[in-house]
Amino acid sequence: MKDYEVYSSLKVPKNSKVIMRLDGRSFHSLARDLNLVKPYDENFYKVISEVCRDLFEEFSPLFIYTFSDEISLLFDKLPYDGRIEKLNSVIAGFTSSSFVLHYNTDFKKPPAFDSRIIPINDENILEYFKWRQEESWVNCVNSHGISYLKSKYSNNVANDKINGMSLSDVHELLFQNGINLNDVETYKKRGIGIYRKNKKVVGFNKKENKEQTSYRSHIYIDWQIPKFSEEFFKEIGVLI
C-alpha cells in the first residue's frame, strides 16, 4: 500500500534556500467573527508575532516576515530532509495550533493556515521580501482607505469607490481628510520582522577576577523594521 503514497518522496531541491509562506484561511470571516478592530487590530498583530516566535523556536529559520494574515519563513536548512508534504502539513498545522493557543478565545470555526514552498536563490531573497513589504504598504493604504470610506458611505458605495481609485488617489483622499499615513505605526506600513540578534551579557570571571563581556543570541521581534535593503539583510546575517 505504501506505493500509493506517490507524493511522499517529493523534496525541495538540495542545497537550495527555501521560503515558506503561510496565509490565514478565510481570515476575512474570522476578523468579522472575532470583531477585529479595523483597519488594524493590535491584539491580532501581537498574537501573530507570538506565533512567529513559536515558529522560530521550533523550526529555526533564518528570518520571518509577517503582515496581515501572512507569514513568510526563510530557511537555509530544512527539517524532514526537505520533504514537501511533511513541511507543508506540519508547519501549517503548527501555525494554526499556535494561533489558537495564543488567541485564547472562542472561535466560531477552527482557524487554519495554508502553506506553500518557494525555492529561492540568494540573489532573489531581497526581491521577494521587498515584494511582500510592498504588498504590506498597499494593504495599509487600502485598509485605511476603505475604513474611511465606510465611515462616510454605505458598504457597497465605499467598495465601488475604492475599486475605481489608484493607490495614490486613496493616499491623497486620506491626506485631504486629515489622515496622514506617515504618522501611522511602522509595523502597519512595513510589517514585522523576526530574527536572531546578539545581546551583550556582562558577567564576572571569578578565575581571572575581572568582568567579561560575551554575546548571546536571542529571538528578536522587530516592530520597527526599515524598508528592506541589502544592508538590512546583511546586518541581520541573512545575506553575506
Ligand SMILES: Nc1nc2c(ncn2[C@@H]2O[C@H](COP(=O)(O)OP(=O)(O)OP(=O)(O)O)[C@@H](O)[C@H]2O)c(=O)[nH]1
Ligand atoms: N479587521 C481586521 N481584519 C484583518 C486584520 N488583519 C487581517 N485581517 C483580515 O484578513 C484578511 C486577509 O486577506 P486575505 O488573506 O486576502 O483573505 P482571506 O479571507 O484570508 O482569504 P484566503 O486567504 O484566500 O483564504 C483581510 O482581508 C482582513 O479581512 C486586522 O488587523 N483587522
Ligand SMILES: [Mg+2]
Ligand atoms: Mg488569508
